[in-house]
């Protein structure tokens with residue numbers, strides 16, 4: 676068994692093998708070939724934040740793999756009333772075969788893994804979003820035919836998405852430039868991770884500097900889940916940190932645009948760019964299903 680607590684924990688080889696498996700499962704699903712690899716297994720899915728894609732992709736994915744997905748809202752669990760995660764981990768380990776959790780603190784996911792004895796999958800924390808980034812990498816490879824040597828650019832907040840994209844891009848041979856306003860940089864450990872790849876990592880203040888010669892432009896909301904009260908301050912801080920037509924002009928010809936969704940048109944991305952790149956963005960959303968199935972197979976069976 677293995678965990679997916681954060682992308683840093685997975686080697687380049689493990690990430691590429693997961694993308695290869697995701698492609699194979701996608702092909703089989705599209706061609707009506709069943710793969711009941713997790714027959715009889717139960718996945719508990721704990722949600723302490725809202726979700727459309729993560730919940731549905733894991734629920735459908737687990738079902739397609741022959742397993743049983745169990746939706747556990749923190750509103751209904753004792754965890755929501757303060758039962759320690761350490762105890763929840765030890766109890767659930769005796770009932771089910773794996774846990775996917777979406778929560779606030781990364782430490783909660785790490786504690787589940789430490790105290791439980793079943794695979795733990797991070798379905799988003801304030802720190803990272805590894806499952807989404809695996810789907811993003813799958814999508815880029817699908818459209819561009821490779822990852823190695825491409826340049827990714829992320830515009831916006833130094834948040835869970837930026838953190839996992841920096842790790843995912845660099846581990847798969849891409850370079851990455853990020854543009855964020857002062858005060859919204861990614862955490863120091865992620866900056867150090869990026870710097871260990873030399874000039875393949877760049878942190879800029881101006882979006883146009885970061886987007887120069889990019890093959891893939893990515894953005895995310897200015898205020899993440901849990902930051903709703905900061906919406907106004909953030910709207911000011913992020914003014915100009917937008918993927919729009921003029922930003923695409925400095926990028927490479929045929930530059931892709933990705934967004935993990937939900938998107939706020941007119942804020943981090945214009946409606947125009949969003950619709951022009953809808954094929955890429957919704958393939959990215961679909962790939963959550965295939966990538967999450969690959970993660971489930973890897974975590975449950977290796």
Ligand code: CP
Pocket residue numbers: 725726727728729730799807935936937
């Ligand atoms: N991108 C993503 O994780 O979507 P949800 O919040 O809908 O799960």
Ligand code: NVA
Pocket residue numbers: 799834835836895896898899900935936937
């Ligand atoms: N950064 C966003 C991603 C949503 C999928 C958030 O955490 O709300």
